[in-house]
Every structure is written in C-alpha cells, then in structure tokens.
Amino acid sequence: MKMKLSHFTYNLPKELIADRPMPHRDESRLMVMDRKTGEIEHRQFKDVLDYFDDGDIMALNNTKVFPARMYGNKEKTGARIEVFLLRELNVESRLWDVLVDPARKIRIGNKLYFGEDDSLVAEVIDNTTSRGRTLRFLFDGSYEEFRAKLAELGETPIPKYIGREPDEDDVERYQSIFAKHEGAVAAPVASLHFSKQLMKRMEIKGVDFAELTLHVGLGTFRPVEVEDLSKHKMDSEQFIIPDATAQSINKSMNNKGRVCAVGTTSLRAMESSVSTNGRLKQANGWTNKFIFPPYEFKIADALITNFHPPQSTLMMMTSAFGGYDFTIKAYKEAIKENYRFLSYGDAFMIL
Numbered sequence: 001m002k003m004k005l006s007h008f009t010y011n012l013p014k015e016l017i018a019d020r021p022m023p024h025r026d027e028s029r030l031m032v033m034d035r036k037t038g039e040i041e042h043r044q045f046k047d048v049l050d051y052f053d054d055g056d057i058m059a060l061n062n063t064k065v066f067p068a069r070m071y072g073n074k075e076k077t078g079a080r081i082e083v084f085l086l087r088e089l090n091v092e093s094r095l096w097d098v099l100v101d102p103a104r105k106i107r108i109g110n111k112l113y114f115g116e117d118d119s120l121v122a123e124v125i126d127n128t129t130s131r132g133r134t135l136r137f138l139f140d141g142s143y144e145e146f147r148a149k150l151a152e153l154g155e156t157p158i159p160k161y162i163g164r165e166p167d168e169d170d171v172e173r174y175q176s177i178f179a180k181h182e183g184a185v186a187a188p189v190a191s192l193h194f195s196k197q198l199m200k201r202m203e204i205k206g207v208d209f210a211e212l213t214l215h216v217g218l219g220t221f222r223p224v225e226v227e228d229l230s231k232h233k234m235d236s237e238q239f240i241i242p243d244a245t246a247q248s249i250n251k252s253m254n255n256k257g258r259v260c261a262v263g264t265t266s267l268r269a270m271e272s273s274v275s276t277n278g279r280l281k282q283a284n285g286w287t288n289k290f291i292f293p294p295y296e297f298k299i300a301d302a303l304i305t306n307f308h309p310p311q312s313t314l315m316m317m318t319s320a321f322g323g324y325d326f327t328i329k330a331y332k333e334a335i336k337e338n339y340r341f342l343s344y345g346d347a348f349m350i351l
Helices: 045-051 143-153 168-173 189-193 196-205 243-254 264-271 313-322 324-336
Strands: 029-034 039-044 057-061 063-065 069-074 080-090 095-101 111-114 120-127 132-138 181-184 208-214 237-241 259-262 283-287 302-306 347-350
Touching: 029 045, 029 324, 039 045, 039 324, 045 196, 045 347, 057 243, 057 264, 080 111, 080 132, 120 143, 189 302, 196 208, 208 243, 208 264, 237 264, 243 259, 259 264, 264 283, 264 302, 264 313, 302 313, 313 324, 313 347, 324 347
Parallel strands: 029 347, 057 208, 057 259, 063 181, 259 302
Antiparallel strands: 029 039, 069 080, 069 111, 080 095, 095 132, 111 120, 120 132, 208 237, 237 283, 302 347
C-alpha cells in the first residue's frame, strides 16, 4: 500500500492533550508495543527498566531548548509582534532566521523594539517565507552579553496547542535532565520522561547511555500539505554524532545488544549516518531525512516516543518503526484508554 497523508488522520480529543507534565518525570504512563508478539501492554514509564539488560544501549538526544519566543513592538505603531527565533545565521552580524506573527505587518526595513526599556532593537532585512524573516539585531555589547539579553527577553517555547502562558515550571520541565548543547526550539519530548533515579537504576543494571545531538527545528512540526508523501520536503536540522557514541552503539550491535532510540530525533539522526556495512558512523552536519512507511531501519531495534499529532511527520516515522497497522491500532487503544497526548503527554515504546 502506498502511504498517503490521509492514512495518518485520526480524531484526537482535545481533553487528551496534556497541558502540564506529570509531577514526577518517570511516572507518566507507558504503552509498550511488541512487534514480535503483536501484544500491547500498559505500564508506568519507570517500568522501562524491565525491558532492557546489561549491554543494551539508550541513544539520547542531548540538545538543549533555548528561550526562543520573544515579544517586541513595531516602531511607530507600537504593535505587539511575536518573534520566534529559529536559528542563528551569523555570529558577527547577529543575523537570525525567525518567524513573526502577525506577519502581514512586518516588512523589510521595519524595526522592532524589545524589552521595557527598548534595550534590544532588530531590523528586518529579508523575507524568507510567508511568516519567515531575517532579522539583524542591533546591540552594543559582547556576544555573551547579547546572548544573555536574548535569554532574558525570551520565554520557554512550549507549543501553542498547550493553550497557556509558560511559567517557571516549564523552564525546568520542558528540558531533559541531560540537555547540554543549546540549539533546539522544541524539546525532544521522549527524553522528558527520564529522571535521575531511573537513569541510576538503569546504569546499575548495565544499560549504557550514548549521547548524540539533533537540534530540533520547527520544520519537524511543519504541516505536511501534500497527499503524496514522497513530495514532502523536510527542513534541515543540525545533528552531531560523536565518534565515542558511534563506537559504543556499534559495539552493542556487534554483541547482539539492543539499541533503543530515545525519541524520533535520535532515530532520525542515527538513520542519517549509516555506513555501507549497516553500522553507525560519526557525523557533524545537517539532515532533512523524511522517514515514512515502508522503511527499513538499520540501527535501532527499540524506540521510545510520545503520541504525536495527526498527519505529523513524527507520527509517520513512528508508524514506519512500529508497522503502519499496528501503530494505528496502538493509537486507537491510547485514545480508548485515555492516554495523555503530545509534548507533555505519556510515552509509547515499540520493541
């Protein structure tokens, strides 16, 4: 069956969209789907420990979310404009790719003022897409001071569908406990379920952790607008697989250990850097790989993820890993059992 966009439609009840994380990271629910037996189990996330042994490995994405959403005022009119920082284009000239909202008001040459004292100013120097703009920030001070100013004025970019303003809690909870390298505008949400205690218990059991980095961009969430999936183009995202990570994952594979991708971002990064002999290789580059069924995965044999929105590229990748029919069945079961969906929702593991 040739996969089309309409194959990934389902009705997500609004009340199942989680607007807050669980009080404890590892106490969200965990649906476990076993491809060999065709069975579905309902557990708690901390039970993930029961499925892995000495020599197995968890591939973790250690990207760090930065406070990407800012609000400025347009010169002259004072109109309030949301500016969502996507990526830094040039350190010296302080150029950034951003999204603006409302976009129709923002033209090349406009200036935007940020902060109560207008301590940061940006000039629009290019239109990139309907909502996309290139901004040059005008700021007297060192690069470190400039980045500190962005962090001070920005807020945690929790998704709009959560339907509330971010608060102090989100600063900590919309970030994994192993986040290190700043660059993501959205959290790799599967990693939000890991607590220090759980990781310690896994370590004692002999499960290894291998870190890689994929800076999640908004392209991951860009709606697919073509029925024929082969025509959809993903935005590029920067990823890094250190040599030590490639070596430890390959060692685990050679010793018949299990490699678990924590999140679709880790899965995509690994699939973007496979050697001719089917092993992981060191990488530092950009990937626009779009994975949908049918697809043969080379590295991971287990995946931990969350329940994703209908028609999203994330749901498509999950279906490629779990098998289309089985994944759709699991989604229906999750709705029936009132699982919590999306970024702050429950977890879903495919073995």
